[in-house]
Amino acid sequence: MTTGTTYPWAVGYVAGDRPQIVTDRFQYEDSYTLARYEATGGYDGLKAALAKAPSEVHDDVRGATVLGRGGAGFPAGIKWGLMPEGVYPRYLVVNGDESEPGTYKDRLLMERDPHQLIEGCLIAAYAVGLSQVFLYIRGEMALAQERVGVALNEAYAAGYVGKNILGSDLSVDIVLHWGAGAYVVGEETALIESLEGKRGEPRLKPPYFPAAIGLYGKPTIVNNVETLSNLPWILRNGPEAYGEIGTETSPGTRMLAVSGHVKRPGVFEIINGSTTFRDVIYGEEFAGGIRDDNDLKAFVPGGGSAPWFLPDQLDLPFEGRPVGAAGSMLGSGAIMVMDSTTDIPAAALTLTRFYAHESCGQCTPCREGASWLERILRRVVDGEGTRRDLAMLVEAGSTICPGDFPHAASERLGLEASPFPYKMTTICFVGPSAYAPVHSALTLFPEEFADRVAPNGDGHAPIPVTVTSSAGGAS
Amino acid sequence: MSRLNDANLSLAREIIARYPRPRSAMIPLLHLSQEQNGYVTEEAMAHIAELVDVTSAEVYGTATFYEMFKFHPVGRYVVNICGTLSCALLGAGELIHRAEETLGVRAGGTTDDGLITLEQAECQAACTEAPCLQVNYRFRYRVTPDELDQLIADLRAGSLTDEIPPHGTLARTRQQIPADRWVRPVAPEETTAAPAWMPAPEETSS
Numbered sequence: 001m002t003t004g005t006t007y008p009w010a011v012g013y014v015a016g017d018r019p020q021i022v023t024d025r026f027q028y029e030d031s032y033t034l035a036r037y038e039a040t041g042g043y044d045g046l047k048a049a050l051a052k053a054p055s056e057v058h059d060d061v062r063g064a065t066v067l068g069r070g071g072a073g074f075p076a077g078i079k080w081g082l083m084p085e086g087v088y089p090r091y092l093v094v095n096g097d098e099s100e101p102g103t104y105k106d107r108l109l110m111e112r113d114p115h116q117l118i119e120g121c122l123i124a125a126y127a128v129g130l131s132q133v134f135l136y137i138r139g140e141m142a143l144a145q146e147r148v149g150v151a152l153n154e155a156y157a158a159g160y161v162g163k164n165i166l167g168s169d170l171s172v173d174i175v176l177h178w179g180a181g182a183y184v185v186g187e188e189t190a191l192i193e194s195l196e197g198k199r200g201e202p203r204l205k206p207p208y209f210p211a212a213i214g215l216y217g218k219p220t221i222v223n224n225v226e227t228l229s230n231l232p233w234i235l236r237n238g239p240e241a242y243g244e245i246g247t248e249t250s251p252g253t254r255m256l257a258v259s260g261h262v263k264r265p266g267v268f269e270i271i272n273g274s275t276t277f278r279d280v281i282y283g284e285e286f287a288g289g290i291r292d293d294n295d296l297k298a299f300v301p302g303g304g305s306a307p308w309f310l311p312d313q314l315d316l317p318f319e320g321r322p323v324g325a326a327g328s329m330l331g332s333g334a335i336m337v338m339d340s341t342t343d344i345p346a347a348a349l350t351l352t353r354f355y356a357h358e359s360c361g362q363c364t365p366c367r368e369g370a371s372w373l374e375r376i377l378r379r380v381v382d383g384e385g386t387r388r389d390l391a392m393l394v395e396a397g398s399t400i401c402p403g404d405f406p407h408a409a410s411e412r413l414g415l416e417a418s419p420f421p422y423k424m425t426t427i428c429f430v431g432p433s434a435y436a437p438v439h440s441a442l443t444l445f446p447e448e449f450a451d452r453v454a455p456n457g458d459g460h461a462p463i464p465v466t467v468t469s470s471a472g473g474a475s
Numbered sequence: 476m477s478r479l480n481d482a483n484l485s486l487a488r489e490i491i492a493r494y495p496r497p498r499s500a501m502i503p504l505l506h507l508s509q510e511q512n513g514y515v516t517e518e519a520m521a522h523i524a525e526l527v528d529v530t531s532a533e534v535y536g537t538a539t540f541y542e543m544f545k546f547h548p549v550g551r552y553v554v555n556i557c558g559t560l561s562c563a564l565l566g567a568g569e570l571i572h573r574a575e576e577t578l579g580v581r582a583g584g585t586t587d588d589g590l591i592t593l594e595q596a597e598c599q600a601a602c603t604e605a606p607c608l609q610v611n612y613r614f615r616y617r618v619t620p621d622e623l624d625q626l627i628a629d630l631r632a633g634s635l636t637d638e639i640p641p642h643g644t645l646a647r648t649r650q651q652i653p654a655d656r657w658v659r660p661v662a663p664e665e666t667t668a669a670p671a672w673m674p675a676p677e678e679t680s681s
Contacts, residue, residue: 011616012603054673088669089495089661101559101598129673131658132495139506139543139645140555140599142612146646153651162656169672173658175493176650180502181542183597197501197527199540216495216663259561259602266603304560304598334602336561350563354597360540 002264002288010112012104012257014266016285019245021253022229023269025113032147034154037115043160045232049123050168057127061231064239065251067272069105070095070186070224071303071332073320080128082211083219090130090219093195093210094121094228096137096144097179097186101304101354102334104267105255106225110137110144113229114151118161118174120228123235125172128221132173134195139179149176183358187428188222190360201362202428226255226333247273250319254333256280261294261339262287270318277301278314281337294339298444302331304351305433307406307420308440324420327406344448348441349377355434365400366431372396373438385453393442397435400425405435407443415443477516479523483507486649487526493652495660497527505538510643514545545642550585552630553642555596555609562598562606566619570606571595573620577627591630592642610635611642 004014010026025031025040037043049057062077083090094117098106109117121133135152137145152174155161163171177195179185185194189203192215207213214220230252234242243251250273258280259265264287270280280286281299290296298308307328309316316322323330338347356370373396379385380393397405401422409417424432442449479487487507491500501523508519515538517531524531538544556574558567571582574593578586582595601607604616608623615626629635640647669675 011614012601086669087667089663089666098600099598102561102602103598104600104602104604107600126672129670131670132660134499138600139502139541140609140612142645143614146648149646149650150648153648156651156653156656159656162652163658169670171658171671173493173652173660175660177499178503178506178645179541180506180538180544182540194502195499196496197498197529197537199537201540218663257603259605260564265561265605300560336564336602338564342564347560347564350558350560354559357597 001284003285006266010108012265012267013108013112014264014268014286016268018269018271019253020269021233021242021245022109022113022116022226022255025116026108031112032114032151034115034151034158037113041236042115042232043119045235046119046122046126046160047166048235049126050166050170054127054129057123057235060234060239061123061127064230064234064242065249066227066230066234066242067250067320068224069226069254069333071100071305073330076223076227079209079211079223080124080221082209083128083221084212087219088129089132090128090221091215092121092124092128092130092133093188093191093215093220093222094133094135094225095186095188095191095222096135096141096225097191098138098141098225098332099183099186100332100334101351102257102259102300102336103303103332104257104259105333107138107141107144108267109225109229109255110141111147114148115155116229116232117148117225118151118155120231121174122161122165122170122172123231124221124223124228126170130221131171132175134175134177134215136177136179136191136195139181145176145178152176182360183354184360184428184430187430190428191222192220199360201360204427246271247317247319249273249321254318256333256335258287258335258337260299260335260337261291261342262289262337263291264288273319274317276315276317277309277335280335281314287337290337290339292339294341297338297340297342298344298440299338300334300336300437302329303334304336304354305329305429305436306331307408307436308444309408310410310444312411313408325417327408327417327419329420343381344441344445345377345381345452348437349374349381351437352377352434355430359430359434363426363431365425366434369396369400370431370434373434377438380449380452383452387453387455390442390449390453393438397439400431400435405439407440410444413444413446477508477512477518478521479504479508479519480511483511487523491526493660495662498529501527501529501534501537502541505534505544506643506645509544510645513551513641513643514548548585548589549642550590550592551641552590552610552639553592553594555594555599555612556582557597557599557601557605557607558595559598561602565605567606569620570608570618570623573623574627577624591627611639612645613639
């Protein structure tokens, strides 16, 4: 059976016998307190940073190649380096708006180890020369807001945050900010708009990076919670030690949530780069296989926006390049597993509905296209669709993403992979994300649609619909 | 009388002062007004507009973008049942169906006694604990239909009032920045010099 340790206070998290960079303190029930943090090496990374020049700290982070953990995988050290030289003030905005379907890690890091995140912010602020940090937490995460707020109060009182930190020249305010429910705000330019007190609509690119023109038009770093949570360890142990874990191109660890039809859904800190999808879905130290020993039908490898994978892709490692070549993306560390009982069109509908609901309405192809996709797919799922509807799904999708859309290879269908990324007619990825599940489902499981629709505009093919039975699963 | 009350007005001023531009405080202030009244009233939006120096239309335009703000009274408890993929795979549909039956309202509706509003929500970042729900943004994990009935019974009996504050209240402890530790925000147009700890460019080692 499955191995690994769980803790009632860190719901979902499973510790394993492997390096733990960001989750090591989860073993303590009081891991979110300053007392526990200080007793377990807390703020030593900040002290190590203060003993160096800011540029050396930046070099350490660049040398560690901390790939951004929010979804895009862009190295943090390089992102920081995109800020124009000599332009101040600069701002750091922490992206704690975790809401990509399937993703559950940043909330745990904020609830269980808020001081680690605060220390990461301070290290970043020191390295790049900024004194204003805005820590933007998703609105629906009341406990994370509470824990980070209390931790900030402790850290200000103890001299870790605010004026002349630890008696040095470093002065940094960290302001807790919280959202109000809008998935698209996880997009970094939308996050900035929202923080400016506006509707959270993504900004037109270029400029591609807020590092040049960000909050209030000033140079701004937007980093994910997990990304920043890695920094204290790197400063304590050095970039070389970080590089010894994982692979050269994907060093360190990464957090990963495996959910859906597995024996043990859970959040794991895995070795980056070398761990495979088969390891995390079937491995005893991870999700332990498919519930009821059913067959695996498909899985979403990187959050709801990611094109789906089949059992054919299980042996791919957590490396951006091969996963992209295979037709999907690693995204935000979220695997959703569907077993042989899954009704594929109905499953795709839950995701497409999500993106249609979360479209900000700014770009026509997404505003109209995503809701068309949802309505047509609902018709098909309800047994009221026709063959023409299937063609319309593809047509609506190609107005959002013209040309080839990425998909996985299928030996069963004799299908070759179409690589990531896609072309898009929208400002951000929400539109393409609405199409991704539709395209994956249609391409990889055409028979489930063919069986479901009437040949022309008339007639019904009534099939009772549930996504799957809720029987089985882990406890 | 649904402008911000005196205590919240002074809190609002404290919050505004933390941002380089007052408008950035808009979402936290809307939350504050929702905490005070259970929903966001027109008077509160007009008050917030005065405080952050924008028009009421701009406050309304911003507020309506965000799902969590309600513009009419909702239940003391808002029950959000997640319906996105991981939860849907493990029984969210049954859970929503049971909630509608037990409460006698459809998703989006409020019970006649004004106690509970039911909503079908999207992914709540608890996908390993599917199916999940939130009551006033407090989680319940791996919920069965029978557990849901029990939860509703507990809410009706008032036995969860300590654990779950009324709709509108998120964190119960607020951030407090001590005046003697506060760096204070710098307006974006004010400074162009590097902060004190940054060496001049020619001294930079890399």
